[in-house]
Amino acid sequence: MSKPVLEVTDLKITFRGRRRDVEAVRGCSIKLHPGEILGLVGESGSGKSQLSLACMGLTAESGDVSGSILLTGIEIVGADRELIRDLRGDKIAMIFQNPMTALNPFYRVGEQLADILRVHHEITVEEALSKLEKSFVEVALPDPKAALKKFPHQFSGGQLQRIIIALAVSCEAKVLIADEPTTALDVTTQKQVTDLLRRLVDELQMGLIFITHDMSVVSEMADRVAVMRKGQIVEQGAIAEVMGNPQDEYTRLLLASVPMLGDKKSNPPCSGFTTQDDRIEGAAFLRVRQLSKTYPTRRGVVHALREVDFRLMAGECTALVGESGSGKTTLAMSLLQLLQPSSGQIYFEGKEISRVERKALREARRNISVVFQNPYSSLNPRMRIIDIVGEPLLVLTDLDKETIKQRVIDSLEAVGLSQEHLRRYPHAFSGGQRQRIAIARALVLEPKLIILDEPTAALDVSVQAQVVELLNELRARKKVAFLFITHDLALVERLANRVLVLYKGEIIERGTVEEVFQSPKHSYTKELLSSAPRYETFQKNIHKS
């Protein structure tokens, strides 16, 4: 085999804290060969980002780095700043998670990228631009010539990510580090980007470190995988070796937690409820009729929702699927009465709740609660848990203090937290625990409907699995209906009975989960389903050798 382009040996990174030192990376060794993709998998805080930053020579000043990092044979640890700066963008390049913030919105794309190219190569602006144009063709960006003259905001997230990749290509970097490059993108674009990376690595013989928490993506595109946990690599090797026959317990846990379509083993049938016909009126408690929301803009009217029409059944979990900009959030906000719909009605138990006085909404509000996507933003950092969870009771009921406390305790216990957490502040909890607290707050009023707005999107995979399990259990026990907003079809399969697919503000497909997943009618649904990770392909990928 050819010489490795990147060789990390016994790397240690320690951050000197005021109270104690934090060992972010504790003795990691990896090798990366040209034309190879190494999947670096681990949860937040595992040190995977620190490891890759060190390869770029970008470790923060408070960090002590020891060990060795050889980039195309050049030692980076302890090297001169000037030297490292020369290497960056020449031998090694990085692709960040959020393409929207990676480019400066003030400059045209061509101008900005040509500047970077000219730092490392003695070329004119025209040469740089033509080089970029060539790379834009390479990454299949539509209309490459015009793209150079556009501003970053004129591109979609997927296109921007292609532009960043194109920059790395025109730099002729030997090593590429991609830090969760697809997390901020829609499912359908995710696959295009990973396919593109695989193709480029093969064609240009680069080495790629692909950082992710998603095992299924790694199984599809990587050659080798390294699993990181608490600053150490617990397992490393070829895909089939590690994933097909995981030795480490943590690797096994990660593998088991990946949500995948058709993974029957971890998807027990929902108990207590059978899917009913959409047309049965009796069981529907929430009805949305011809709901539309438009926003006037300078360029005309934007339709966020177009005549959306559906019913929710008591005790059922209905999934609302769609990509960003499809109107999912607008719909949820309308149901919560946080947005006035432009036209159409929402009925709760036969009574119209859209366009009524604030006071008259009490009854409906007591029965509809919400869990938001980001548990780091949904809990007031200056309030104690008892006050956070008890707040809905304080606002919407006339219960006395003791009863409220008891209900809060009950609710916390239902989500697996205990009394001792009552007096703590949110910052004392992990992401998963915070989401449990948010769920407890949603439960405390014993509502008929909980709107779940991507409740697992901000959590680590293994924590995701626990939250999904908790939600399933709560639905069976408390007989509460869910409106589950997500873009993750595998989670839909695990949680929901029925599914609504929202595309550009319209419901383009509806039915039970089996119906829609087995025989999707609309082309968009088909595309969604084909880009979702599948258990069978995953098994095939990890058992090939």
Place this chain on the structure above:
Amino acid sequence: MSADDQELSLAERAGDLIKHNRLFVVGLVIAVSFLFVALTATWIAPKDPQAIDFTAKLQAPSLQHFFGTDVLGRDIFSRVLHGARTSLLTGVLVVSLALLIGLPIGLVAGYYGGRIDMVLMRVTDVFLAFPPLLLPIAITAALGPGLYNALMALAISWFPWYARILRSSVIAVKEELYVKSSQAMGMHPIRIMIKHALPNSTTPVIVQASMDFGYTILAAASLSFIGMGARPPTIEWGLMISSSRSIFLEYWWTAFFPGLAIFILVWGANLLGDGIRDLLDPHYSDKK
């Protein structure tokens, strides 16, 4: 970014700050000693600050009179000690009065946005349109000179800053999901503003206020200097400098010591303000 910093309590971080930030300690010592002097001036001042003694007028600093005497033979050292009381009171009153007017305006404007925001902010803009000090001078001129009128005038010209700062942080906090979820449960807007929006957006205002503490003392002294602020027999440093205006070239101590007192207190207040910013914003202190 170290993981353990988040778990530190305010008291622990204050301890850290005292250990690592020397200037903060200097500011703290200055502030505490001025406060002590202000509270105990009556007892620790060696002479009666108002006692006129023409036989001892304009004496240079000596063991008898540490800071010398003024044109009426009053002991400048005792007068400087008593002046601390006026200056500290100025700082505290002006800043709290300005906060009292500014915070509700900023909170309501930021939370509601739209037309309400427009109206409130245009009104505060009117106050910002005047050059600094000109507005307080105009207001004091209208109300009649005097310490309390000057303080009122300063507060009125100061509140727009707090309104603006709070408004901008409320606009950011308003998008936090805990505010959205309170709205979803139908909580009254006033309750949301007070329980959720305000506590999470006050940090920049507190920082600004602690820095302004020094500036307002300076501004009040300036007003006194030009005869728009404190009037005799109130003992005020700016006024002391003002009354020695015509003679300080020959008798330097008549202006030097009150000036030094203003300088040290304002400097200390600014150091303290810097420290408080570090204290309330853990991200900031991390980068040091």
